[in-house]
Amino acid sequence: xxxxxxxxxxxxxxxxxxxxxxxxxxxxxxxxxxxxxxxxxxxxxxxxxxxxxxxxxxxxxxxxxxxxxxxxxxxxxxxxxxxxxxxxxxxxxxxxxxxxxxxxxxxxxxxxxxxxxxxxxxxxxxxxxxxxxxxxxxxxxxxxxxxxxxxxxxxxxxxxxxxxxxxxxxxxxxxxxxxxxxxxxxxxxxxxxxxxxxxxxxxxxxxxxxxxxxxxxxxxxxxxxxxxxxxxxxxxxxxxxxxxxxxxxxxxxxxxxxxxxxxxxxxxxxxxxxxxxxxxxxxxxxxxxxxxxxxxxxxxxxxxxxxxxxxxxxxxxxxxxxxxxxxxxxxxxxxxxxxxxxxxxxxxxxxxxxxxxxxxxxxxxxxxxxxxxxxxxxxxxxxxxxxxxxxxxxxxxxxxxxxxxxxxxxxxxxxxxxxxxxxxxxxxxxxxxxxxxxxxxxxxxxxxxxxxxxxxxxxxxxxxxxxx
Numbered sequence: 001x002x003x004x005x006x007x008x009x010x011x012x013x014x015x016x017x018x019x020x021x022x023x024x025x026x027x028x029x030x031x032x033x034x035x036x037x038x039x040x041x042x043x044x045x046x047x048x049x050x051x052x053x054x055x056x057x058x059x060x061x062x063x064x065x066x067x068x069x070x071x072x073x074x075x076x077x078x079x080x081x082x083x084x085x086x087x088x089x090x091x092x093x094x095x096x097x098x099x100x101x102x103x104x105x106x107x108x109x110x111x112x113x114x115x116x117x118x119x120x121x122x123x124x125x126x127x128x129x130x131x132x133x134x135x136x137x138x139x140x141x142x143x144x145x146x147x148x149x150x151x152x153x154x155x156x157x158x159x160x161x162x163x164x165x166x167x168x169x170x171x172x173x174x175x176x177x178x179x180x181x182x183x184x185x186x187x188x189x190x191x192x193x194x195x196x197x198x199x200x201x202x203x204x205x206x207x208x209x210x211x212x213x214x215x216x217x218x219x220x221x222x223x224x225x226x227x228x229x230x231x232x233x234x235x236x237x238x239x240x241x242x243x244x245x246x247x248x249x250x251x252x253x254x255x256x257x258x259x260x261x262x263x264x265x266x267x268x269x270x271x272x273x274x275x276x277x278x279x280x281x282x283x284x285x286x287x288x289x290x291x292x293x294x295x296x297x298x299x300x301x302x303x304x305x306x307x308x309x310x311x312x313x314x315x316x317x318x319x320x321x322x323x324x325x326x327x328x329x330x331x332x333x334x335x336x337x338x339x340x341x342x343x344x345x346x347x348x349x350x351x352x353x354x355x356x357x358x359x360x361x362x363x364x365x366x367x368x369x370x371x372x373x374x375x376x377x378x379x380x381x382x383x384x385x386x387x388x389x390x391x392x393x394x395x396x397x398x399x400x401x402x403x404x405x406x407x408x409x410x411x412x413x414x415x416x417x418x419x420x421x422x423x424x425x426x427x428x429x430x431x432x433x434x435x436x437x438x439x440x441x442x443x444x445x446x447x448x449x450x451x452x453x454x455x456x457x458x459x460x461x462x463x464x465x466x467x468x
Contacts, residue, residue, distance in 0.1 A: 003059035006137045006212070007348070008130070008205070010115060010198070011144025012065035013076035015301035016225075016344075019337025020143060021063055021076075023345045025084045025108065026338075028061055029101040035342065036349040039406055040356050050353050057103035062134070066115035066126065066144070066201075073112040080110055117144055117197030118183045120435045127204025136212035137205055139348050140222045142256075146193035147249040148178040149306035161321060167372035169298060169325045170228055170332050175307060179246050188241035194252035198224070199259065199428050200435070203282070206289070213288030219352065220289045223344055224260040226393050227253040227295055228332055230411070231376045236420045240427060255424060257293055257411050261358075261391035262421035264291040279429050292347050292355070293411075295395035296340040297332040298322070331397040334404065343396040343406035356408060358389050365389070366412035381412060388413040390421070 007024065011017035027033035031054045038050055067073035088105060091098040113129055116122035130137070153174035160168035168174075181189040187196060202222055209220035232254050233247035234240070242248040242255070263283060270280075271287025283289070300319060311317065319335075326333040334340045347355060356364070366389065367381040381387045390413045397407040414420050 003055060003216070005060070005139065006062045006064065006134055006208075007139040007141065008064045008066055008137055009141045009143055010066045010117070010201070012063070013067040013069065013072040015303065016296045016299065016337055016340050017065075017141075017143040018076055018080070019296075019339075019341040020141060020344050021065065021080050021110070022083050023338055023341040024063060024348070025080060026087050027345055027349060028055075028108070029057075029084065029087065029104045030097065031055070031057070031100050033349055035346045036351075038350065038354040039346060040354065040361075040408065042354060042356055042360060050351050052351060057100045058107040060107060061104070062109040062111060064130065064134075064137075065110060065112045067112060068114065068116045070112065070114055073114075077110045077112055084108070115144075115201070117193045117201075118146070118185075118189065120185050120192075120197070120200055121439070123197050123200045124204055124435070124439055127201065130205060131208060134208060136215055136220075137208040138212045138216070138220055140202060140205070140209070140220075141225075141344060141348065142198040142201070142223060143225045143344070144193070144198075145225065145249075145252075145303075146190055147303065147306065148181045148190055149308070150176045150178045152176065152307040152309050154309070154311070164372055165328060166325055166330045169321060170330055171372050171375055172229075173372075173374050177246055177248055179248060180243055182243065188243040188248065190248040190252050191240075191242040191255070194249070195255045195259065196428060196431065198256075200432055203429075203432055206284070209289045210284050213284070219287065220284075221348060221352075222260075222263075222289060222291045223294050223347055224256045224291060225295065225344070226256050226260075226293050228298060228395070230254045230257055230295075230393070232414050232417075232420075233376060236417050236424065240424060257391050257393065258414075258421040258424050259428065260291045260293050261411075262425045264391075265421075267291065279426055282425065282429050290352065293391055293393045294344045294347050295393055295409075296344070297334050297396040298330075299334045299337060299340040301337075326398070327400045329400070331399065331407065332395065334396055334398050335402060339398055339402065339404040340396050342398075342404040343394045346406040347394050355394075356392060358392060358410075361392065361408075361410075364392065364408060364410040366410045369409055377412065387415070390414070 009017050009020055012021050027035045036052050065073050084105060088101045091101055113126055115126045153176055157174040183189050183192050212220045229250045230253035231250040234242055234245040234251040239245055242251045245251050266283045267287045267290060270283050322333045365386040367383045367386050371378045389410045391411045393409045393411055395407050395409060398404040
């Protein structure tokens with residue numbers, strides 16, 4: 001593991017983002033973080049080359065908490081320091097572990113920076129601010145997300161829970177969403193918060209990622225947060241900003257997988273050939289930045305408040321359903337934010353050689369996953385005729401007793417639109433360049449002259465709601 005780390009976590013003041021920061025602090029307070037050890041089968045040749053060297057406790061660790069609300073960010077920062085202190089207090093005094101953790105506590109920094117992903121200007125300002133304050137960035141963890149919920153179909157969910165209990169929670173279809181919600185920038189709200197805002201952030205600090213790779217001799221990493229809800233529920237030609245679909249959250253997470261997989265494909269190409277093809281600026285020139293896909297599984301967060309459930313004590317009922325489904329065998333339902341962060345922290349800290357890739361894991365297939373009859377992938381994949389793999393999604397899992405670990409799911413190629421990753425990346429890069437020129441005073445606001453690419457811009461409220 002490289003010595004000095006500077007890690008950006010978006011949406012770090014609550015929910016899964018807070019859990020990620022908490023777990024990072026605990027893990028990095030060990031000389032040999034448990035989450036950094038090899039978990040996956042990557043083959044004997046790769047396994048022989050995997051080493052997790054001890055990292056000096058005072059090497060330097062900075063976690064940049066990128067949050068929309070500075071007050072909530074400051075409160076979360078104080079809570080995280082307190083949680084780290086609580087963890088250190090559990091270690092035996094006088095032990096090497098206690099001494100290491102104490103030294104780490106003295107050197108670790110939690111910084112806060114304002115970031116509103118629904119505003120391109122805010123994202124660009126964030127990029128400028130961190131570029132002035134930090135020499136490099138080792139990790140970007142794109143955790144923050146949004147969804148525009150309308151309501152919760154209570155009777156429908158009860159039916160699903162009685163007839164398909166595990167699928168009802170792992171792949172819920174009764175969280176009804178709104179469409180046609182735009183940001184002040186005139187872009188689809190869910191799309192801008194979950195997809196474009198993070199892409200703009202990546203491009204804004206890309207030189208800092210490359211600087212880390214060149215300084216440390218180790219590639220930087222960008223972790224894109226997807227979800228078990230990820231589905232291709234949109235028209236990639238007519239609705240790529242996801243303003244028409246009634247499944248914008250599902251679609252945005254699938255777009256995250258499309259973009260991350262395409263960026264990683266081009267990264268590997270650049271690393272192997274010394275150059276990338278079209279839109280070469282979107283990737284590091286020599287493969288210095290890797291893009292990986294993670295998921296927190298299913299866990300309870302404040303996002304569910306947007307469902308507007310008119311039942312007293314509904315949160316307790318939801319938690320009871322989660323406990324029940326986990327007991328029946330679902331590995332994807334996690335009861336703590338700390339456990340929900342296990343996959344993300346493992347992929348952030350483990351050696352790259354210990355992380356499976358599409359090329360290096362032919363044994364993984366989308367046909368290994370069972371989907372409910374209402375899911376887009378239901379009945380489309382068979383082990384006898386396995387589909388092509390687009391990407392690997394690393395998700396948090398646990399057993400019925402709460403013992404957690406990182407798992408992996410193969411995401412299939414969208415056979416109806418096999419060129420969707422390339423087309424989407426090129427559209428988003430062009431839109432980013434348009435905003436960049438506008439910021440420099442040389443262009444308009446969007447591709448369509450100030451309107452969202454899918455229609456007229458309107459201001460709408462959206463709620464960060466739901467389970468992840």
